[in-house]
Amino acid sequence: MDDKLDIPQGTLHLLILTILNREPLHGYGIAEKLAEHTRGIFQVNPGSLFPALYRLEQDGKLDSEWHATENSRNAKYYRLTRSGKKQLSEEKAYWKQITLAITSVLEGA
Amino acid sequence: MTLWNRFQSIIRWIVRRDDEESRLNAELEAFVEIAAAEKVREGIPAEEARRLARLALGGVEQTKERVRTGRHGGSLDILFQDVRIALRMMRREVGFTTMMILTLAIGIGGITAIFSVVHGVLLRPVPFPSPERIVRTAGSYTPPSNGGSIIPLPLENDWPRRNDVFEEVSLIVTSAYTLLEGGTPELVTVDRVEPNYLSVLQMQPLMGRDFIADEGENKFNVALISYEFWQQRFGGSREILGRELQFLQGKYAIIGILPRGFESPFAFSTATQFWVPATPAHNGGSIRMASIGRLKPGISRAQAEERLNATVRQIESENPAASRRNLQVWGLLKVSADNKRLLVLLFTSVAFIFLIAVINVANLMLSRGLSRGREIAVRAAIGAGRGRLIRQLLTESTLLGLAGGTLGIALGYGLLNLILSQIPQNFPHLTSIYIDRQVLLFAASTSVLGAILFGSLPAWQYSKPDLHSALKAGAHQSSESRGARWLRQCLLGTEIALACVLLVGAALAGQTFWNTLNVPLGLNSRNVVTGTLNMPSDGYPNRPARAAFANAVVERVRHHAEVESVALSSSMPLSVGGTQVASFPKGERVTDQDRIAPIATGVSPDYFDLLRIPLTSGRVFRDGEPALVINETFARQHWGEINPLGSQINLSMGGFASKQYMVSGIVKDQNNAYFANFTTPTAPQVFYPCDPCAVVLIKGKSGTASLPSILQKEVATLDSTVPVTRLRPLDDALMQSSKWANPRFRSTLFTAFSLAALLLALAGAYGVTSYSATQRTREMGIRITLGATHGQVIRTMLIDSLRPVIIGVLIGLIAAWNLSRFAVAFLYKVSPTDSRLFGITAIFLILAVVMANLAPIRRVVKRDPLESLRTE
Numbered sequence: 001m002d003d004k005l006d007i008p009q010g011t012l013h014l015l016i017l018t019i020l021n022r023e024p025l026h027g028y029g030i031a032e033k034l035a036e037h038t039r040g041i042f043q044v045n046p047g048s049l050f051p052a053l054y055r056l057e058q059d060g061k062l063d064s065e066w067h068a069t070e071n072s073r074n075a076k077y078y079r080l081t082r083s084g085k086k087q088l089s090e091e092k093a094y095w096k097q098i099t100l101a102i103t104s105v106l107e108g109a
Numbered sequence: 110m111t112l113w114n115r116f117q118s119i120i121r122w123i124v125r126r127d128d129e130e131s132r133l134n135a136e137l138e139a140f141v142e143i144a145a146a147e148k149v150r151e152g153i154p155a156e157e158a159r160r161l162a163r164l165a166l167g168g169v170e171q172t173k174e175r176v177r178t179g180r181h182g183g184s185l186d187i188l189f190q191d192v193r194i195a196l197r198m199m200r201r202e203v204g205f206t207t208m209m210i211l212t213l214a215i216g217i218g219g220i221t222a223i224f225s226v227v228h229g230v231l232l233r234p235v236p237f238p239s240p241e242r243i244v245r246t247a248g249s250y251t252p253p254s255n256g257g258s259i260i261p262l263p264l265e266n267d268w269p270r271r272n273d274v275f276e277e278v279s280l281i282v283t284s285a286y287t288l289l290e291g292g293t294p295e296l297v298t299v300d301r302v303e304p305n306y307l308s309v310l311q312m313q314p315l316m317g318r319d320f321i322a323d324e325g326e327n328k329f330n331v332a333l334i335s336y337e338f339w340q341q342r343f344g345g346s347r348e349i350l351g352r353e354l355q356f357l358q359g360k361y362a363i364i365g366i367l368p369r370g371f372e373s374p375f376a377f378s379t380a381t382q383f384w385v386p387a388t389p390a391h392n393g394g395s396i397r398m399a400s401i402g403r404l405k406p407g408i409s410r411a412q413a414e415e416r417l418n419a420t421v422r423q424i425e426s427e428n429p430a431a432s433r434r435n436l437q438v439w440g441l442l443k444v445s446a447d448n449k450r451l452l453v454l455l456f457t458s459v460a461f462i463f464l465i466a467v468i469n470v471a472n473l474m475l476s477r478g479l480s481r482g483r484e485i486a487v488r489a490a491i492g493a494g495r496g497r498l499i500r501q502l503l504t505e506s507t508l509l510g511l512a513g514g515t516l517g518i519a520l521g522y523g524l525l526n527l528i529l530s531q532i533p534q535n536f537p538h539l540t541s542i543y544i545d546r547q548v549l550l551f552a553a554s555t556s557v558l559g560a561i562l563f564g565s566l567p568a569w570q571y572s573k574p575d576l577h578s579a580l581k582a583g584a585h586q587s588s589e590s591r592g593a594r595w596l597r598q599c600l601l602g603t604e605i606a607l608a609c610v611l612l613v614g615a616a617l618a619g620q621t622f623w624n625t626l627n628v629p630l631g632l633n634s635r636n637v638v639t640g641t642l643n644m645p646s647d648g649y650p651n652r653p654a655r656a657a658f659a660n661a662v663v664e665r666v667r668h669h670a671e672v673e674s675v676a677l678s679s680s681m682p683l684s685v686g687g688t689q690v691a692s693f694p695k696g697e698r699v700t701d702q703d704r705i706a707p708i709a710t711g712v713s714p715d716y717f718d719l720l721r722i723p724l725t726s727g728r729v730f731r732d733g734e735p736a737l738v739i740n741e742t743f744a745r746q747h748w749g750e751i752n753p754l755g756s757q758i759n760l761s762m763g764g765f766a767s768k769q770y771m772v773s774g775i776v777k778d779q780n781n782a783y784f785a786n787f788t789t790p791t792a793p794q795v796f797y798p799c800d801p802c803a804v805v806l807i808k809g810k811s812g813t814a815s816l817p818s819i820l821q822k823e824v825a826t827l828d829s830t831v832p833v834t835r836l837r838p839l840d841d842a843l844m845q846s847s848k849w850a851n852p853r854f855r856s857t858l859f860t861a862f863s864l865a866a867l868l869l870a871l872a873g874a875y876g877v878t879s880y881s882a883t884q885r886t887r888e889m890g891i892r893i894t895l896g897a898t899h900g901q902v903i904r905t906m907l908i909d910s911l912r913p914v915i916i917g918v919l920i921g922l923i924a925a926w927n928l929s930r931f932a933v934a935f936l937y938k939v940s941p942t943d944s945r946l947f948g949i950t951a952i953f954l955i956l957a958v959v960m961a962n963l964a965p966i967r968r969v970v971k972r973d974p975l976e977s978l979r980t981e
Binding site: 026027028029032045046047048050051052054055057058059060069071073074075076 | 140144168178181
C-alpha cells in the first residue's frame with residue numbers, strides 16, 4: 001500500500017494520546033509508531049505533529065522531559081498526564097460512538 | 110490547573126523566548142538526527158541520510174513557525190514579534206515614517222476637533238434625566254390696544270402650582286450682578302432660583318451641596334457656581350467650597366459647583382455663572398412667569414401651555430384691572446437648522462481631509478511596498494505564510510495609525526482651542542464643546558480604522574510576492590505592474606478630487622466673507638470706541654439717576670484732548686437692541702397698519718454726527734424735546750409719498766409707559782438687518798431721545814488706542830462700582846457680532862481645511878510623481894541619449910503625471926457643483942455655482958500640482974544619462 005492518507009481532521013490529538021498511553025516517546029518515535037500502527041496509511045507531517053504536541057503540552061495533557069535515547073542521543077520524551085489520560089478515555093468513547101453510528105449508516109444503506 | 114499551566118506557558122514564551130526557541134530548535138534537530146540514524150541503519154550513506162531526514166521534516170523554519178502560531182498565546186507572541194519588526198522598519202526609514210505620521214496626524218487632528226464640536230453641540234446628552242420633560246416658561250404682556258400703560262398683576266407666587274402639569278417647578282429670575290473680585294468690577298449673569306432648582310432637573314452638584322429648603326428666604330447668602338467659572342477663576346481648585354464671593358449685591362459663599370456644560374441647554378445669550386437661592390417674593394412686586402419645570406409624564410408642551418394659560422386667565426379674573434398676559438412654554442435649547450448644516454459641512458470637510466490623508470499614506474505604503482518587495486520575498490522564502498505577511502504589514506500600519514492618532518489628538522486639542530477662539534459667541538451649547546472620553550474613543554477608533562484602510566491595500570498587493578523575480582540578482586526594485594500603477598493613479602485622482610471640492614468650498618466661503626466686509630453699513634465706524642455702563646439698580650434706582658450718571662460720564666470724557674466727540678445710545682450701532690411698538694394717534698394713521706414694531710434705539714443728539722449718519726430731511730431732536738428721527742425705510746413703508754416730518758408717533762416699550770413723539774427728521778438707512786445674514790432687508794427704525802442710555806460712543810481724533818482707558822478712568826472716578834463692559838473699538842465689536850462673526854468663522858475654517866487638504870494632496874502628487882519618475886529613470890536616460898532635449902522629456906513626464914490630476918479636478922468640480930447648494934444658506938452675494946470661482950480653483954489646483962511635480966521630474970531628468978543607464 002503506497003497510498004498515503006492525511007489524518008482525518010481532529011483525530012491527530014486522539015492518535016497522539018493513544019500512542020503515548022502505551023509508552024513515553026519522542027517526536028520521531030511518535031511519527032514512526034503512527035505509520036507503523038496504520039501500516040503506513042497515515043503519514044503525519046512534522047509540520048503538523050510538533051504544533052499538536054506543543055498545544056497538548058500547553059493544555060496540560062502531556063508532560064515532557066529530555067533524556068537519552070537507546071542510541072544515547074538526547075531527545076524530548078512526551079508522556080500522558082492524568083488529565084491527558086482522562087481526555088483520552090473521553091475521546092475514545094466519543095470516537096467509538098461516532099464510528100459505530102457511521103458504520104451502521106453505511107451498512108444500513 | 111490547566112488554565113494556570115497554559116498561562117504559565119504563554120508567559121514563558123514571551124518572557125523567556127530565547128530559551129523556548131532554542132529548546133524547539135534542539136527538539137527539531139534531534140528529530141533530524143534520529144531520523145538520519147534510522148536511515149543510516151537501513152544502509153543509506155550518512156550525508157544522504159541527513160538530507161532525506163531534513164526533507165522529511167519539510168522545512169525547519171516553516172515547522173517552527175507553525176508551532177509558534179499553533180500555541181496558545183501564539184498570536185500574542187507574534188504580535189510582539191511583529192511590533193518589533195515594525196519598529197525596526199520605522200527606525201530604518203525615519204523620513205518616510207515621519208511623513209506618514211504627520212499626514213495622519215493632520216487628518217486625525219481635524220476629525221478630533223470637529224467631532225468634539227459636533228459631539229458637544231448635537232450628540233452629547235443633556236446632563237440630566239428625561240430632558241424632554243424639562244421646560245422653560247416665560248410670559249409677555251399683551252400691550253393694551255388703547256395705547257395706555259400696562260397694569261401688572263399683583264404678586265402671585267404659586268401660579269405654576271395651581272394646576273397639575275408640573276412634577277416640580279422652580280421660578281427663576283435672571284439678573285446681572287456686579288462681581289467685585291479683582292481690579293475692575295465685572296458684570297456676571299446670576300440666576301436667582303427657588304432652592305428646589307436642581308431637584309427639578311433631578312441632578313446634583315459636581316462638588317459641594319445643593320441648596321436646602323429654607324435658603325430661599327435670602328437670609329443665607331450662598332451660591333452655586335458654574336464649572337467654567339470654577340476652572341477659569343479658581344483653576345479647578347477643591348479648596349474653594351465655603352469661599353465668599355464679593356458682589357456689589359452682597360457676599361455669597363460658594364457651596365457647590367455644577368457639572369460641566371450644565372447651563373448650555375438653557376443658555377441663549379450669556380451663560381449663567383452663578384445660581385443663588387431666592388423666593389419669588391424677592392423677585393420684585395409683580396408676578397414672574399419665568400420658570401424651569403419638569404412636566405408630569407404624558408403631558409405635552411402644548412397641553413402644559415394651554416393649562417398654564419388657563420391658570421393665568423383665572424388669576425386675571427381675580428384682578429380685573431390687570432393687563433392680560435400670555436405664557437409660552439419652551440423645551441430646551443434646540444440647535445438651529447443652519448448650525449446643524451454648518452456642522453455637517455464641517456464634518457464632511459474633515460472627513461475629506463482624513464480620506465486624503467489615508468489615501469496619501471496608502472500610496473506611500475504602496476510605493477514603499479515595491480522597494481520592500483525583496484525583503485518581503487525573503488521573509489516568505491524563510492517560512493512566513495501569506496497570512497503572516499499580511500499580519501506583519503497590518504501591524505506596521507496599525508502602529509503608524511496609533512502614532513499618527515496620538516499626535517493627531519494632540520493637534521486636535523490645539524485646533525479645538527483655535528476654533529473656540531473664533532467661534533461666534535451665539536453658537537449653541539458652547540460650554541459643552543470639549544474633548545471627553547467619547548471623543549477620544551472616536552478619534553482612536555478612527556485612527557485604527559484608517560490604519561486598516563490604508564494598510565489593507567499594500568498588504569493585499571504584496572503578500573503574494575513573486576519570489577523568483579523579486580530575488581533575482583540585481584533587482585533593486587521590483588517593477589510595478591500595470592494594475593498597481595493604475596491603482597496608484599486612481600488614488601491620486603481621488604485625493605485631488607476631494608481637495609478640489611474643499612477648495613471650491615473655501616473659495617465660496619472666502620468670497621462670502623469678502624462680500625460681507627464690503628457691505629455698506631450706512632455709518633462710519635472709524636476711530637470709534639464703544640463701552641456699556643452697567644449701573645446697578647441699587648445705586649441708580651430710576652431713570653433720571655441713570656441718565657444723570659451717563660451724562661456726567663459724557664461731560665468728563667468730552668474734555669480729553671484725544672476725543673473728538675462723545676455720544677450715547679441705548680444699544681450698539683447696527684444691533685437690534687430693543688423694538689418698541691409704535692402706534693399712531695388718531696388722525697395720524699397713514700397706512701393700513703395702526704401699529705408697527707420698528708427697531709427702536711435711544712440716542713443722544715450727537716449720535717448721528719459722531720457716526721456720520723447723514724440726515725436726508727428735517728433735523729435732529731434737541732435735548733429734552735419730545736421728538737424722534739426715523740430711517741428712510743420707516744418713512745417709505747409707512748408714509749409713502751407723504752412727508753412724515755411733524756407727524757406724531759406713540760412709542761411704548763414692552764407695553765409699559767407710552768410716550769408721544771414728533772417726527773423731526775429722517776436719516777439714511779443703516780444696515781440693521783436682524784438675522785445673522787445680510788439677505789434680510791433693512792428694518793424700519795426710530796431713534797428717540799435717551800431714556801436713558803448706557804452705551805457710550807467715543808470718537809477719537811486719531812486712533813482708538815487711548816480711548817478705552819479714558820472711559821474706564823472717568824467712570825471709576827465717578828463711581829468705582831460701575832463696570833464698563835464690552836469696551837472695544839466699534840470695528841471689533843461689529844466683527845464680533847454674529848453678522849460678521851458667522852461668515853468669518855466659516856471662511857476661516859473652510860480656508861484652513863482646504864489648505865490642509867491642498868497640502869496633503871500636493872504631498873500625495875509629489876510622492877506619486879517622484880516615485881514614477883524614479884521608475885522611469887532608465888527610459889529617460891535612453892531618450893536623452895537618443896537626442897531628446899531635457900525640456901521635451903520634462904514636458905512628456907509632466908503631461909503623464911497630470912493625467913490623473915486633471916481627471917481628479919474635473920470630478921472634483923462636478924462634485925462641488927452638486928454639493929455646493931447645501932451651503933446656499935451660508936453664501937452672500939455669490940452663486941453656489943459661480944463659474945469664475947470654480948475656474949480659478951481648478952487652475953490654481955493644477956498649477957500647484959505642476960509646481961509640486963516639477964521638482965522630482967527635473968531631478969531625474971537632470972541626472973547624467975550614462976549613469977542613469979548604468980544604475981539599472
